[in-house]
Structure formats: structure tokens, C-alpha cells
Amino acid sequence: MGRAPCCSKVGLNRGPWTPEEDMLLTKHIEQHGEGNWRALPKAAGLLRCGKSCRLRWVNYLRPNVKRGNISEDEEDLIIMLHALLGNRWSLIAARMPGRTDNEIKNYWNTHLSKKLASRGLDPKTHKPLVAKSSPNSPTKKGDGDSNSPSCHSRGDDPQEAWETTMDLDTSSYSTGSCEESCDDRDRRTECQPPKVCARLHRKRKMPVLGDLAKEKSASPVLSAGKIGGGATESSSLSVGQEEEREQDLQNTTKFNYPSPSSVFNLYSPSPSPSNSHSASASNCDSPTTISKSNTASSSQDLGQAPPLVSTSQHTVDWNDHEQQFQLRSQVQMLEFIDDFLLRKDDVIVAGGDLFKEDCSGDQFWDSLGKIELPDCSSVCQSDLWDGLTEFASNSTTQVVPSSSSPLPVADGILPMIIASTSPSNSSSSSSSLAATQVNFLHDELLFC
DNA sequence: AACAAGGCCAACCGCCTCTGA
DNA sequence: CTCAGAGGCGGTTGGCCTTGT
Numbered sequence: 001m002g003r004a005p006c007c008s009k010v011g012l013n014r015g016p017w018t019p020e021e022d023m024l025l026t027k028h029i030e031q032h033g034e035g036n037w038r039a040l041p042k043a044a045g046l047l048r049c050g051k052s053c054r055l056r057w058v059n060y061l062r063p064n065v066k067r068g069n070i071s072e073d074e075e076d077l078i079i080m081l082h083a084l085l086g087n088r089w090s091l092i093a094a095r096m097p098g099r100t101d102n103e104i105k106n107y108w109n110t111h112l113s114k115k116l117a118s119r120g121l122d123p124k125t126h127k128p129l130v131a132k133s134s135p136n137s138p139t140k141k142g143d144g145d146s147n148s149p150s151c152h153s154r155g156d157d158p159q160e161a162w163e164t165t166m167d168l169d170t171s172s173y174s175t176g177s178c179e180e181s182c183d184d185r186d187r188r189t190e191c192q193p194p195k196v197c198a199r200l201h202r203k204r205k206m207p208v209l210g211d212l213a214k215e216k217s218a219s220p221v222l223s224a225g226k227i228g229g230g231a232t233e234s235s236s237l238s239v240g241q242e243e244e245r246e247q248d249l250q251n252t253t254k255f256n257y258p259s260p261s262s263v264f265n266l267y268s269p270s271p272s273p274s275n276s277h278s279a280s281a282s283n284c285d286s287p288t289t290i291s292k293s294n295t296a297s298s299s300q301d302l303g304q305a306p307p308l309v310s311t312s313q314h315t316v317d318w319n320d321h322e323q324q325f326q327l328r329s330q331v332q333m334l335e336f337i338d339d340f341l342l343r344k345d346d347v348i349v350a351g352g353d354l355f356k357e358d359c360s361g362d363q364f365w366d367s368l369g370k371i372e373l374p375d376c377s378s379v380c381q382s383d384l385w386d387g388l389t390e391f392a393s394n395s396t397t398q399v400v401p402s403s404s405s406p407l408p409v410a411d412g413i414l415p416m417i418i419a420s421t422s423p424s425n426s427s428s429s430s431s432s433l434a435a436t437q438v439n440f441l442h443d444e445l446l447f448c
Numbered sequence: 449a450a451c452a453a454g455g456c457c458a459a460c461c462g463c464c465t466c467t468g469a
Numbered sequence: 470c471t472c473a474g475a476g477g478c479g480g481t482t483g484g485c486c487t488t489g490t
Binding site: 015016035036037038050051054058087088089090101102105109 | 474475476477478479480483484485
Binding site: 016051052055059102103106107 | 455456457459461
């Protein structure tokens with residue numbers, strides 16, 4: 001706390017960037033790449049703070065940055081992702097190729113929050129504005145407004161966030177009841193907060209997958225606390241909490257997402273001429289080995305999640321609660337795998353026992369030989385499959401569907417084997433098979 | 449035409465986590 | 470284990486632009 005600014009402000013330019021500065025920065029990064037922002041200004045001959053350079057590059061100068069003209073589909077996606085993720089603009093931006101967190105944040109604050117308000121929804125909570133007087137609404141001591149569940153300060157206890165979201169009344173999101181689907185035990189469990197394998201957090205404290213999943217599953221309205229906020233695990237709820245949770249689970253399934261097309265089409269990158277593999281891969285009945293395309297992944301260069309695609313063949317009746325629920329699961333699954341791919345280092349840590357090479361990041365993924373995904377017959381799995389396929393198309397990875405998992409497939413568990421075989425062209429000297437099993441047990445994501 | 453008010457958005461600020469020494 | 474640096478994030482600011490009077 002109270003740390004000095006990243007650089008002395010004395011003698012540094014501030015305010016809008018000039019074309020000359022832009023040119024210097026772009027030229028320097030083109031020659032030397034990103035990174036070492038503190039040293040960059042001096043090296044590039046800029047009288048700017050390193051952070052300022054980074055921001056200018058990330059938000060404006062970086063290639064492939066789309067500016068303006070946010071479509072209605074993108075608006076829908078932002079709204080949905082905001083409902084899922086809260087004010088985590090960077091996470092939202094990571095799922096919208098070409099868009100920056102700053103732009104999305106600005107767009108939200110200037111357009112979408114008003115749009116939601118005009119629909120009678122609280123932009124922070126996505127709750128109906130008139131529902132405040134509901135007996136179930138959070139009327140904790142003092143002003144409830146400033147303690148809106150979705151805007152608690154960063155670093156709050158996730159458990160508290162979870163408990164807070166319990167109170168949300170999302171019933172008016174529903175166009176109808178879905179109690180039948182909620183009565184289904186398996187489905188209901190999907191809404192429950194996940195347990196997280198502690199092993200994942202051996203190195204990083206960030207309970208990334210778990211908390212994100214917990215928050216996602218807790219409610220369509222997410223707390224806006226930072227991911228790496230605090231304690232990782234506590235699945236022991238009091239009786240009252242259990243009841244509240246049960247209520248929330250039911251409410252959760254009533255949430256209406258934007259139309260599938262608007263959501264999932266946007267997961268895919270803009271139509272690329274040579275992306276035909278995704279369509280074929282979506283057909284799980286005809287397992288196909290996806291060839292390595294080995295195209296440079298610009299999205300990874302940008303630090304974004306590999307864009308996920310979905311099957312355009314899926315026709316989902318938006319008024320069908322059953323399908324809505326599946327879609328919700330899809331979103332969660334996609335989020336899971338998305339985050340899984342994003343947290344490459346975590347995977348290495350989690351699989352440290354298995355992957356013995358002292359390599360990290362891209363090296364690890366370069367060494368991935370193939371991904372096996374058994375039984376991708378359901379909608380959720382096939383979208384998961386598509387995500388993996390898309391990922392594979394941007395890396396030197398083969399994706400091979402397999403109906404014969406070497407691991408037991410229990411009811412409700414979708415095991416995914418991420419097997420690492422060192423390809424011949426890898427710098428890794430290891431040729432041993434390293435495998436990490438990722439079990440999707442409802443909302444539980446376990447690295448075993 | 450002039451001014452005020454509000455909107456928009458690039459840039460800044462402060463805090464956080466991660467990482468390596 | 471501690472500490473400091475680096476990078477990253479979300480909230481906020483302030484100047485420019487547009488619209489209304």
C-alpha cells in the first residue's frame with residue numbers, strides 16, 4: 001500500500017497520444033515485442049509512463065482491435081457475460097475477440113446499463129428494479145443498495161459473495177416455471193457451487209476455476225469481486241444456507257439468456273476461410289482426427305482465451321426451459337474449458353506430478369499431443385468439443401474423440417483426458433505420456 | 449450564434465496478484 | 470518467509486463532442 005507510482009511523473013507526457021508517439025510505440029513493439037513495459041518508454045524514445053504505453057497498445061494500437069460498431073449480438077453477449085461474470089471486464093473482453101476491456105466497460109457504462117435500466121432491470125444485479133421491496137431481497141443492515149451483491153469490493157470472501165447472492169430474487173427473469181427441470185436431481189446439482197481440487201491451487205492462490213464456477217453457478221447475477229479473492233473452499237453450509245441455496249438453484253434455472261445464436265456465434269472468430277473443421281468436428285457421431293493447422297494464434301498473442309466455437313446446427317428453442325438449461329450448462333462448460341485453457345500455468349502446477357518437464361506456458365501446450373474427449377454425444381459435450389477443436393486449430397495439438405476412455409465414466413461425469421505426448425518437433429525431451437484427467441462432475445471441476 | 453448540459457471515451461489512478469530474489 | 474518490482478484490473482476522471490435551448 002502506498003506504493004510509489006510505477007514511474008516518476010516528472011518530465012513525462014500525459015494526456016492524448018500524438019501520432020508520432022503512436023508510431024514510436026508501434027514500431028518498438030513490432031521490433032521487440034510486448035513486455036517490460038517499464039523499460040519500454042526509454043527504449044522506444046517515448047516520454048511516457050510504462051503503464052501508459054501498455055494501455056495505449058492494448059486498447060488502441062494492438063492489431064486486430066475492433067473499434068466501435070458494437071453489434072446487437074455483441075450487446076447481447078456483453079449483457080449475458082456481465083450477468084455471468086459481473087464487472088470483470090477483462091474476462092468479458094477475453095470472450096469477445098477484438099474487443100478490449102476498456103471499450104466494453106465504457107460501452108456498458110454509457111449504453112448497456114441504461115438499456116437494462118430502461119427494461120426495468122438493475123444494471124448491477126440484473127434484477128428487476130421494482131423487486132427491492134421483496135421480503136427476500138437483501139435488506140441487511142443499512143443501505144442495501146451500496147452493498148449490492150454484484151458490486152461488493154474486490155477481495156471479499158467468495159463464500160460471503162456466495163451467501164449474498166443467495167438472496168437474489170431472479171424469479172421475474174423467468175418467462176415461465178422450470179420447476180420440473182429443477183426437480184431433476186442431476187440438473188439441480190449442476191447449479192451447485194463446485195468443489196475445487198485443492199491441488200490446483202498449490203502454486204497460485206487464485207481459486208480461479210472454482211470460484212468462478214461457484215459464482216456462476218450461484219446465480220445468474222454474479223458478484224463482482226476479483227477472482228483471486230480469498231478462501232478457496234467451503235462446502236459446509238448451515239441449514240439455512242442450504243435452504244437459501246436450494247431456492248437460488250431454482251431461481252438460477254429461470255434465468256433467460258440471450259438467444260443462442262447471438263451468444264454462440266460470437267464465440268467463434270469472424271468467419272475464417274479455412275475454419276471448416278469446426279463444423280465437421282461438431283458432429284460427434286463421426287469422430288474425426290483434426291489435423292494440425294498450426295496457424296499462429298493471434299488470440300493467444302493477445303492474451304485472450306482461444307475463441308470458442310459452437311455448432312450452428314444446434315437449433316435451440318429459446319422458450320424451451322429444458323433447452324435453456326442445457327444452454328446454461330453449455331455456457332458453464334465453455335467457461336470452464338475457456339478458463340482451463342487460459343490458466344495454462346495452473347494446469348502445469350496441477351499436473352506437476354505428471355508433467356515433469358520444467359517448462360511452462362506455450363512450451364507446455366506445444367508439447368500437448370492430443371486431447372481425447374470421450375462420448376461427446378450431448379449438446380454440452382459437443383460444444384465443449386468444439387471449443388477444444390477450435391483450440392486445437394490454433395495450436396500444434398490434435399484432438400481425437402474417443403469412445404473408449406481409459407478411465408471409468410460414471411453417471412454424470414464427463415471425463416476429459418488431456419494427454420500430453422511430446423511431439424517430435426517439440427523442444428521437450430520427454431516422450432512420456434503425461435495425462436491430466438479433468439472431470440466435469442456437474443459443476444465440479446476436478447483435476448485428479 | 450452562443451451557451452449550457454449531457455454523453456462519450458481515452459487515459460489515468462490506485463490497488464491487487466504474481467513472481468522472483 | 471518477506472519484500473519489491475512488474476503487470477494487470479476495475480473505477481474514475483477530464484476533455485472533447487454533440488445536442489438542446
